[in-house]
Amino acid sequence: xxxxxxxxxxxxxxxxxxxxxxxxxxxxxxxxxxxxxxxxxxxxxxxxxxxxxxxxxxxxxxxxxxxxxxxxxxxxxxxxxxxxxxxxxxxxxxxxxxxxxxxxxxxxxxxx
Amino acid sequence: xxxxxxxxxxxxxxxxxxxxxxxxxxxxxxxxxxxxxxxxxxxxxxxxxxxxxxxxxxxxxxxxxxxxxxxxxxxxxxxxxxxxxxxxxxxxxxxxxxxxxxxxxxxxxxxxx
Numbered sequence: 001x002x003x004x005x006x007x008x009x010x011x012x013x014x015x016x017x018x019x020x021x022x023x024x025x026x027x028x029x030x031x032x033x034x035x036x037x038x039x040x041x042x043x044x045x046x047x048x049x050x051x052x053x054x055x056x057x058x059x060x061x062x063x064x065x066x067x068x069x070x071x072x073x074x075x076x077x078x079x080x081x082x083x084x085x086x087x088x089x090x091x092x093x094x095x096x097x098x099x100x101x102x103x104x105x106x107x108x109x110x111x112x
Numbered sequence: 113x114x115x116x117x118x119x120x121x122x123x124x125x126x127x128x129x130x131x132x133x134x135x136x137x138x139x140x141x142x143x144x145x146x147x148x149x150x151x152x153x154x155x156x157x158x159x160x161x162x163x164x165x166x167x168x169x170x171x172x173x174x175x176x177x178x179x180x181x182x183x184x185x186x187x188x189x190x191x192x193x194x195x196x197x198x199x200x201x202x203x204x205x206x207x208x209x210x211x212x213x214x215x216x217x218x219x220x221x222x223x224x225x
Contacts, residue, residue, distance in 0.1 A: 034213075036216075041218065042218055043116070043202050043204070043216030043217050043218050043219055044155070044202070044216045045215075045216065046213045046214065046215075049213075089154075089155060091155075096167070097143075097160055097162070097167045097168045098143055098145050098160050098168070098204070098206055098212070098214055099145070099157050099160055099168040099170070100145075100147075100155075100157060100214070101157065102147075102154055102155035102156070103154075104154045105154055105155075
């Protein structure tokens with residue numbers, strides 16, 4: 001059962017564009033929603049995270065929007081750069097511990 | 113601080129064999145989690161260890177096991193390897209067992225022939 005659904009699977013934008021990645025979850029017990037960035041040959045690295053009591057969070061050029069009633073959250077990459085080309089994963093967690101449930105990933109390509 | 117290190121980085125095994133992968137967390141980190149990454153199934157949680165105790169377990173068969181040592185280093189073992197076990201195995205560490213940033217290592221790429 002896929003508890004976190006991520007779309008689209010891939011995305012191509014021009015430099016300066018705003019890639020938007022969407023995630024939807026089913027389990028209302030989830031209470032922590034991080035986004036990870038992964039480059040080829042590397043492990044995922046935390047970009048930004050949000051909790052359901054906040055509707056939006058910004059860190060640098062990355063913004064998370066969260067809609068608790070719709071059980072959806074999204075990542076926006078402002079003023080995207082070729083160096084942002086990577087695979088992005090949304091994730092969710094609940095309860096104690098560090099068990100993350102990941103979305104399927106979105107491969108983003110930013111063209112110069 | 114040195115990051116999470118995983119050894120070996122690459123491994124080739126044949127069906128039926130067993131394999132042990134090692135993870136050294138960031139110094140001072142006490143929680144270690146393991147994930148399997150494949151093109152088809154994506155990133156899936158295997159298990160988490162904190163203070164030498166398994167705190168969480170994913171939906172993997174009993175062939176997958178792990179342990180954590182007193183110095184927080186962790187190992188995972190896969191017995192009776194199957195072709196479908198070919199994957200990138202990622203280890204992540206965090207300071208405590210709460211909801212904190214997990215730092216991932218580069219992974220061990222396992223190929224089962």
